[in-house]
Amino acid sequence: MSDRWNDLADRLLAGARLERAEALAMLGATDAETLPMLQAIARLRERHHGRRVRLHVLLNAKSGMCPEDCGFCSQSSVAAGPVDRYPLLTVEEMVESARAARAAGGWKFCIVTSTRGPGDLELARICEAVRRIKAEIPIRVCTSLGLLKPGQAAMLKAAGVDRFNHNLETAERRFGEICTTHSYEDRVETVRLVHEHGMESCCGGIVGMGEGDGDIADLCFALRDLDVSSIPVNFLNPRPGTSLEGANGLTPWRCLRVLAMFRAAHPAKDVRVAGGREVNLRSLQPLALLVGNSIFTNGYLTTPGQGEDADRRMIRDMGYEIEVEEGPAPAGAAPRDVAIRV
Numbered sequence: 001m002s003d004r005w006n007d008l009a010d011r012l013l014a015g016a017r018l019e020r021a022e023a024l025a026m027l028g029a030t031d032a033e034t035l036p037m038l039q040a041i042a043r044l045r046e047r048h049h050g051r052r053v054r055l056h057v058l059l060n061a062k063s064g065m066c067p068e069d070c071g072f073c074s075q076s077s078v079a080a081g082p083v084d085r086y087p088l089l090t091v092e093e094m095v096e097s098a099r100a101a102r103a104a105g106g107w108k109f110c111i112v113t114s115t116r117g118p119g120d121l122e123l124a125r126i127c128e129a130v131r132r133i134k135a136e137i138p139i140r141v142c143t144s145l146g147l148l149k150p151g152q153a154a155m156l157k158a159a160g161v162d163r164f165n166h167n168l169e170t171a172e173r174r175f176g177e178i179c180t181t182h183s184y185e186d187r188v189e190t191v192r193l194v195h196e197h198g199m200e201s202c203c204g205g206i207v208g209m210g211e212g213d214g215d216i217a218d219l220c221f222a223l224r225d226l227d228v229s230s231i232p233v234n235f236l237n238p239r240p241g242t243s244l245e246g247a248n249g250l251t252p253w254r255c256l257r258v259l260a261m262f263r264a265a266h267p268a269k270d271v272r273v274a275g276g277r278e279v280n281l282r283s284l285q286p287l288a289l290l291v292g293n294s295i296f297t298n299g300y301l302t303t304p305g306q307g308e309d310a311d312r313r314m315i316r317d318m319g320y321e322i323e324v325e326e327g328p329a330p331a332g333a334a335p336r337d338v339a340i341r342v
Contacts, residue, residue, distance in 0.1 A: 002036035002039070002040065005033075005036050005037045005039075005040035005041065006040045008022060008040065008041075008264070009040040009041055009043050009044060009264075012044055012264060012267055013043060013044065013047060013267075017224075017265075018261075018264045018265040020217055020221065022264070023217040023220060023221070023261050023264070023265060024213055024214065024217055026257055026260060026261040026264065027213040027216060027217065027257055027258065027261055028213060029257055031251075031253040034253045034256055034257055034260075035287075037257065037260050038256060038260055038287060038290045038291060039290070041260045041263050041264050041290075041291050042290040042291055044263055044264065044267040044291075045263055045271075045290065045291050045292075045293055047267070048267055048268040048293075049293040051319065051320050051321060052293065052320065052321055052322075052323035053289060053293060053294060053295065053315050053320045053321070053322055053323065054107040054108065054270065054272075054293060054294035054295075054322075054323050055104065055105050055106050055107055055108075055294070055295065055296075055297045055311070055322055056106065056107065056108045056109075056110055056142070056272065056294060056295070056296050056297070057100075057101035057104060057106040057108070057109055057110065057296070057297060057298055058110045058112055058296055058298075058299070058300060058301060059089075059094065059097045059098075059101075059109065059110065059111050059112060060084075060112055060114075060301045060302070061088055061089045061094060061111050061112060061113050061126075062086070062087060062088040062089070062113035062114055062115065062122070063075060063083065063084045063085060063086050063114055063301070063302070064083040064084055064085035064086070064114060065085060065086075065087070065114050065115070066114035066115055066116070067115075067116050067181070068116055068146075068179060068181045068182060069179060069180055069181045070169070070178060070179045071177075071178050071179065071209070071242060071243040071244045072169075072178065072206055072209060072236060072238075072239070072242060072244050073114075073239070073242065074239035074240070074241065074242055074302050075114040075301070075302065076242070077181075078242075078243070079239065079241045079242045080240075080241035080242075081239055081240035081241025081242065081245075082240070082241075083302055084302070088113065088122050088125060088126075090125075091125055091128050091129045091132060094111060094126070094129035094133070095129055095132045095133055095136070095137075097109070098129075098133040098137050098139060098141070099137055101139060101298075102137050102138065102139045104297060104298060104308050105297075105308075105312070105322045105324060106139055106297070106324075107139070107140060107294070107322075107323055107324055107325055108139065108140040108141070108142050108162070108163065108325075109133065109137075109139050109140070109141055109142070110141075110142040110143070110144060110165065111126060111129070111130075111141070111142070111143045111144070111145075112143075112144040112145075112165070112301055113126075113144070113145050113146070114301075115145060115146045116146050116147060116181070116182070117145065117146040117147040117148060117149070117152075118145040118146065118148075118152060122145075123145070123152055123155060123156075126143060126145070126156075126159075127155055127156065127158075127159035128159075130143070130156070130159040130160050130161055131159050131160060133160075134159075134160035138324075138325050139325050140162040140163065140325055141160065141161055141162050141163075142161070142162065142163040142164065142165055142202055143156060143161050143163075143164055143165070144164070144165035144166065144202075145164075146166070146190075147166075147182060147186055147187075147189075147190050148164070148166075148190045148193050148194070149193075150193060150196075150197075153193045153194060153196070153197040153199070154197055156197075156199065157197045157198055157199055161199055162199065162200060163199060163200040163201065163202050163229065163230065164190075164194040164199050164200075164201060164202065165201075165202035165203070165232075166187055166190045166191055166194070166201070166202075166203060167187070167202075167203055167204050167205055167206070167232065167234075168184065168187055168188070168191075168203060168204070168205050168219060168222060168223065169187070169205045169206055170205055170206065170209060170211060170215065170219060171211060171214075171215035171216075171218035171219050171222070172184045172218065172222065173215070173218070174209075174211060174215055177210075178209060188226065191203050191226055191228065192226075195227075200229035200230065201226070201228040201229050201230070202228070202229065202230040202231075202232060203223055203226065203228040203230070203231065204223065204228075204230075204231045204232035204233055204234065204272070204274065205219045205223075205233070205234065206234040206235070206236050206275075206276075207233065207234065207235050207236065207250065207255070207258050208235050208236030208247065208248045208249070208250045208276070208280070209236055209244055209247055210244075210247055216258060216261070217261070220261060220262055220265050220266075221265065223266070224265055224266060228269070229269065229270065230269065230270035230271075230272065230294075231262060231266055231269055231270065231271050231272065232272040232274035232275075232296075233258060233259055233262050233271065233272065233273065233274055233292070234274040234275040234276055235250055235255050235258075235274075235275065235276035235277060235279070235280040235281070236248050236250070236276055236280075237275060237276040237279045237280070237303055239302070239303075248280075250280045251280075252280065252281045252282055252283070252284040253284070255277075255280050255281050255284075255288070256281070256284065256287055256288060256291075259271070259273060259288055259291050259292055260291050262291075263291040263292070270293060270294050271291065271292050271293060271294070272292060272293075272294040272295060272296070273285075273288040273289070273292040273294070273295045274295075274296055275296065275300045275303070277295070277305075278305055278306045285306075285314060286314050286317065286318050289314075289315065289318050289320055295311065297311045298311075
């Protein structure tokens, strides 16, 4: 059976694109087939990313105050569970969080707010923080601020934002089951604005919300059609008080097949093992690095991760190294290495 996956990897390495039937075959494979699949698809990861792992560090810069009704989110207007609630952090708090992210080996620092879209005063503060970060700290910056308007995208680009996150979350046909306060096309339009204004796009979704294999494939290929730069693959960690509190049913091996399929469809892209990896992959977490070249470390927006030390140990034990931002450091900054070995 390993020949089947190696033949597929050979075809993809030669420049072919993953076909839908092949994606469905990967998702429908047995647990016994999954490790040979991972080993074959790992060749794509190593071709484009070597033995490097990028660490992304999230900052929940405004928490629990979102007017949207996304069924997976504990910060939504309809969620009833306990969650921290606070307004947008100060510029200094955001800058200091970026310093901490860099100290943790972060390749990218991600400023996230719970919102439908940024207000003028909030956007001005975030842009000021981004300018400070880019001037003082050798780290890339991503923002995740909800739906954007053209002028707002231009302001973020001018401030120095490298990448903007806005996930599609699920297949188009299922989006209305997950969220009703905005549309799938609203999200696609924000991704298009990001590209039009010269920023990279971070755009992925969540697996485990009751979707089928075809839905996962639809999401994956929609991201390919949009030519997004970075793909966070989240696995639902059901939150108390949300409409998806009782959902999921994922297994570690299914999660690994999903990751392998996303890598096969996006050979050169940044494929991130994102939210829910600790809960859903459990003891098989290290195997995700065979196909995913980046992870979030030090937790997520409202849930903790396994911690920076455990993440670094996992990367080291798998024989990988942490990649950090390259290029000249700002004036007065300490010298940087291309990679930090752990």
